[in-house]
Every structure is written in C-alpha cells, then in structure tokens.
Amino acid sequence: MFCPKCGAKNDDDGSYCSSCGQKLSEASKQTGPDLVLNVGQKNRIIAVILNFIFPGIGYWYWGYKKVLGINPILIFIGWILVTYFSNYLVFGLGLPFLALDLFLTYDLYVKTEGKPGWLEASK
Numbered sequence: 001m002f003c004p005k006c007g008a009k010n011d012d013d014g015s016y017c018s019s020c021g022q023k024l025s026e027a028s029k030q031t032g033p034d035l036v037l038n039v040g041q042k043n044r045i046i047a048v049i050l051n052f053i054f055p056g057i058g059y060w061y062w063g064y065k066k067v068l069g070i071n072p073i074l075i076f077i078g079w080i081l082v083t084y085f086s087n088y089l090v091f092g093l094g095l096p097f098l099a100l101d102l103f104l105t106y107d108l109y110v111k112t113e114g115k116p117g118w119l120e121a122s123k
C-alpha cells in the first residue's frame with residue numbers, strides 16, 4: 001500500500017508509514033496514490049506532434065484505422081515517397097506540402113478534442 005501523505009510504499013499490514021509516520025487507514029490500504037498514471041492512456045500532444053513530423057502516423061497512434069478510406073500507415077508511406085521524389089523534381093513544392101502537413105496536424109488536433117474534424121476517419 002502507499003502512504004496517503006508522502007506516497008511511500010509500505011507493507012500491506014503496517015499501521016504507520018515507515019517513511020513519515022502517518023497513520024495508515026484501511027481506505028488508503030486499498031487505493032494507491034493519485035499520482036499513478038493510466039499507462040494505456042494516449043497523449044493528445046504526442047498524437048498531434050507525431051502527425052506533424054510523420055503525417056498519418058498521428059492518426060494511427062490515436063487509433064484511426066482509416067482516414068479518407070486509407071490506412072494511415074499507407075498515408076505516411078505515400079507522403080514520404082511523394083515528398084522525397086517531388087523535392088528532386090520541383091524545388092519549391094515544399095511550401096504546399098508544409099501547408100498540407102499543417103492541415104493534417106490541425107485536423108487530428110480537432111479530432112482529439114472529440115470533434116469530427118474535416119477529414120472522414122474511422123477507428
């Protein structure tokens with residue numbers, strides 16, 4: 001069990017905290033400290049940043065199986081191929097791609113707020 005005052009771990013049968021001396025109630029024996037994070041919880045910020053650096057991957061991280069009917073992993077692979085080759089062909093295509101990247105990033109940001117966003121996506 002964890003001490004409700006200082007958070008130190010104590011033996012389950014102890015009556016007082018070995019760290020700070022706080023009396024340990026039955027209630028605190030059953031529940032851990034509030035600090036314990038839900039490991040399975042996804043982080044919106046990580047999702048949005050991922051979608052900016054790796055367009056499509058953020059959607060995938062957030063649990064979307066399809067965006068505009070396409071697997072988001074394929075969107076990412078397509079993005080890499082298109083930007084890689086287009087940068088060789090036409091210098092200056094970077095800005096439209098940056099704009100599209102920002103659009104995808106903002107779309108996911110809106111989606112993580114629980115709103116539909118602009119692009120059709122399903123989980």
Ligand SMILES: [Zn+2]
Binds near residue numbers: 004007018020021022
């Ligand atoms: Zn304590």
